[in-house]
């Protein structure tokens with residue numbers, strides 16, 4: 342009997358220890374990510390925007406997506422992608438968020454794929470939009486001209502000769518009146534640009550757009566290797582419309598490519614200025630600010646994290662206490678029902694820990 346108890350207890354201990362070790366490192370890792378530096382500023386906390394993110398299978402059982410519309414030639418392959426255009430001439434398609442993006446600071450990470458059979462005749466390209474208008478088809482990579490806001494064009498077809506190579510990423514800020522200059526691929530209108538051979542790559546191609554209102558817009562691209570981000574451009578003091586829709590569109594003409602959106606992950610975040618000393622008071626105030634900007638899912642996430650930390654603290658303490666107790670009993674002989682006893686103590690110990698009390702107080706102030 343005793344030996345069976347012993348083996349059970351040790352298996353349970355090992356399992357608990359392993360799972361909570363991984364949980365602990367998971368939490369620690371997430372915390373480290375939250376503190377990403379951004380120039381002199383610090384990205385404090387990030388929060389995924391469900392309303393502006395989309396992943397496979399993209400649609401629900403009604404063949405729709407609650408937060409996104411797609412149209413024209415665009416179609417969904419639920420396992421793989423939202424295909425904006427097939428690799429055929431004269432196609433155009435679009436994907437637009439239904440709600441406007443109102444966050445003042447955000448990161449949008451888009452996995453896309455531009456591919457085709459030809460290595461020398463292909464086009465025209467894919468656009469990412471942050472504009473006042475939405476879902477209005479037109480000639481600019483499948484979307485309306487004279488747009489208000491930002492267009493980031495993944496242009497694969499050079500309409501004229503340039504000193505730089507194509508494919509090229511070109512950002513154009515539209516005022517709602519000026520026409521996009523097709524002839525020179527928006528060269529004279531670009532607020533930022535870089536050349537990057539993102540077509541027919543061996544790795545997943547991704548665009549990462551980081552925006553901090555009144556501060557800057559930065560665009561990075563992954564196309565050489567996994568997690569190898571190439572800085573494309575940064576525009577200082579760029580102002581987007583306060584209410585912008587996030588969209589994607591693509592077009593083919595005489596030449597073609599397939600243009601796919603594989604996933605979109607958007608996050609809003611809070612930025613701490615460099616002079617904000619990382620003391621407790623400041624951390625709290627930025628926590629409250631972050632929450633007040635966002636909906637209940639924010640509170641959920643933070644409450645969830647608190648509970649996980651509390652649970653972790655409680656169980657680690659309980660487990661340690663149980664182990665000590667077990668060792669002690671081993672030493673003085675007779676384990677008996679010690680496994681169960683240890684379990685009870687685990688719970689009791691956790692509930693009384695300072696962490697739980699502090700956490701609930703903290704929570705009730707806010708919620």
Ligand SMILES: [Ca+2]
Nearest residue numbers: 496498500526
């Ligand atoms: Ca072009």
